[in-house]
Amino acid sequence: MRHSLVTLFQQSPHTAGTLRDRLCGALRQAIHQTALSVGQRLPSSRVLAGDLKLSRVTVEAAYSQLEAEGYLQRRVGQGTFVAIIIAKSPPPATAAGIPRLSQRGQQIVQTGGCRDPQQPRAFAAGSPDLRAFPLALWKQLTAQRLRLQGESLLRYGDPQGYLPLREAIAAHVNQTR
Numbered sequence: 001m002r003h004s005l006v007t008l009f010q011q012s013p014h015t016a017g018t019l020r021d022r023l024c025g026a027l028r029q030a031i032h033q034t035a036l037s038v039g040q041r042l043p044s045s046r047v048l049a050g051d052l053k054l055s056r057v058t059v060e061a062a063y064s065q066l067e068a069e070g071y072l073q074r075r076v077g078q079g080t081f082v083a084i085i086i087a088k089s090p091p092p093a094t095a096a097g098i099p100r101l102s103q104r105g106q107q108i109v110q111t112g113g114c115r116d117p118q119q120p121r122a123f124a125a126g127s128p129d130l131r132a133f134p135l136a137l138w139k140q141l142t143a144q145r146l147r148l149q150g151e152s153l154l155r156y157g158d159p160q161g162y163l164p165l166r167e168a169i170a171a172h173v174n175q176t177r
Contacts, residue, residue: 019054023062031071031082042072042080070104 017025030036043051045059052059063080066072073083084104101109146153160166 019058020061020065023052023054023059024065027062027066028071031084036082038082038085040082042082044079 027036027042036042042048042063045056045063048054049056049059063072063074067074067080071082071084072080074080
C-alpha cells in the first residue's frame, strides 16, 4: 500500500499546486480507485514523509485536509484510517430528476453538517459543558426582557453601541487617565 502511494505521488511531479495538494490528490485518487478501502490504516505521517521525501509537516497538513473533507479519520494513539466508501458508479437520479444523495450527503443533511458530542468532553474546543449553564434563569431573564422591551429588541441598535455601556467605559477611562 505504501508503494502504491509513492507511485501515485511520483506520477504527477509536474502537477500544479503545492506538495500538500499533490499528496491530497494522490490519496484521494487512491481512495476513489479503491486502492485504499474504508477502515484501512494509512502509514504514519513520519513514515509516509520518509517514503515520499517530504517534510512531516506537509504530510500532516495533507492528512488534516483530507480529514476535514471526510476522507480520513484520525484516532489518537491508533493511527489514520480511510473513513469514506466511494461508490463504483454515481447514484442514479430519481424519477423527479433530483439526484439522490450519498450516505454521507444524507448524513450531512440530517445533522446540518455538525454533530454535537453525545457526552461532554473535557477541554473540547467550542463544546462547553451545557449542564453547568443556568438555563432556567436564562429563560426567566429572556422572557422578562421580552415583556419589557418587546419588538424593539429585534431592531437595529445604536450604531455607536449601547449607551449605558459607552457611558460606563468613558467614566472608567476618565478615572484611569
